[in-house]
Amino acid sequence: MRRIVVKASIATVLSIAASLGLAMSIIPLLGGVVDGNAWLMTVLCPLLIAFPASAYQFWQHERLRTARDEIGRLHGELTRAHAALAQRARRDGMTGLLNRESFFGDASRLSAQDEGGALLVVDADHFKTINDRFGHPAGDAALLAITAAMKGVLRKGDLCGRIGGEEFAIYLPGTTDAETRVIAERLRAAVAAVRFEAPDGTQVPLSVSIGGARAGPGRNFEQVMTEADRLLYKAKRRGRDRVAFAGRVAQAA
Known part of the structure; x- marks a missing residue:
């Protein structure tokens, strides 16, 4: 005024x-x-x-x-x-990772532009047992522990999404086969190193099985996903807590 x-x-x-x-x-x-x-x-x-x-x-x-x-x-x-x-x-409500639709959309676009990269499909081992024995809240806590372990390994620019109940997918841009195997093994080891405790105090071992496939220009992303998924189940059949990539299964140390 x-x-x-x-x-x-x-x-x-x-x-x-x-x-x-x-x-x-x-x-x-x-x-x-x-x-x-x-x-x-x-x-x-x-x-x-x-x-x-x-x-x-x-x-x-x-x-x-x-x-x-x-x-x-x-x-x-x-x-x-x-x-x-x-x-x-775009985010999974519990883990904060990309949800299934957002991950596949982003990874598909990135792989089409990327000179070389890889897709990893990660599945928590024996997860149903955790839910059945200790309840779903304990299962959720286990998923969050797995998520935190993986985030500690992934590089800036890597895409990570939750694509199912206990299943994750990771796109690694610009990696060679050797680099992909190293990162996948670090992911597996990071989860295996988690000391997870159930509500009753029971120490519950956590582990993941990982299947990986080469991605990039000229490769249909759905086919890459199918291949990575097939290798994931190969790792599962070989005993879990393993990495399978390009026909090779790396056992847990």
């Missing part, structure tokens, strides 16, 4: 100055005399008209500016909320 009064006062002073200037230049040209009444009118009329008119105009301008600022603020909040919701829709 103070700013409006100051602006209106300045506008009024300028109006009075303009009115005085016109009176002093025009009235003599018309043969009149600028007397007391003329002086009074040149000051009083701008004062009575210019101040309220300019004050109202500046008030309206302030209202519009405030409204624009508020609209801008709300638009920013809506944009951030929309982005947060969109990001949340």
Whole structure:
């Protein structure tokens, strides 16, 4: 309000100055005399008209500016909320990893552009036993422990998603076969090193089986997924807690 009064006062002073200037230049040209009444009118009329008119105009301008600022603020909040919701829709609610649809979409696009990469399918071993013996909350805690162990191994730029109840998928961009085997083995070892305790205090060993397949340009991603899945079950059949990649099964140490 103070700013409006100051602006209106300045506008009024300028109006009075303009009115005085016109009176002093025009009235003599018309043969009149600028007397007391003329002086009074040149000051009083701008004062009575210019101040309220300019004050109202500046008030309206302030209202519009405030409204624009508020609209801008709300638009920013809506944009951030929309982005947060969109990001949340891409994530698995429990682990925070990419959900199945988002992972396959991102990995498929990345593999089509990548000069060389690999897909790993990771499955928690004997997970049904944990759920049946200790309950689903313990199973959820085990999945979170597995997720944390894998995150500690993965590099920046690697994609990781939860694609089933206890099944995960990882896309490793720009890796050779040798690098892929090393990362897969580190994932397996990191999970095996977890010391997981059930609610009753029982120490429950955790392990994962991993199947991997080469991805990249010219390879259909669905076929890559099928191959990785086939190798996963090969690792399962060989005793679990193993990595199977390109026809080779690496046993747990």
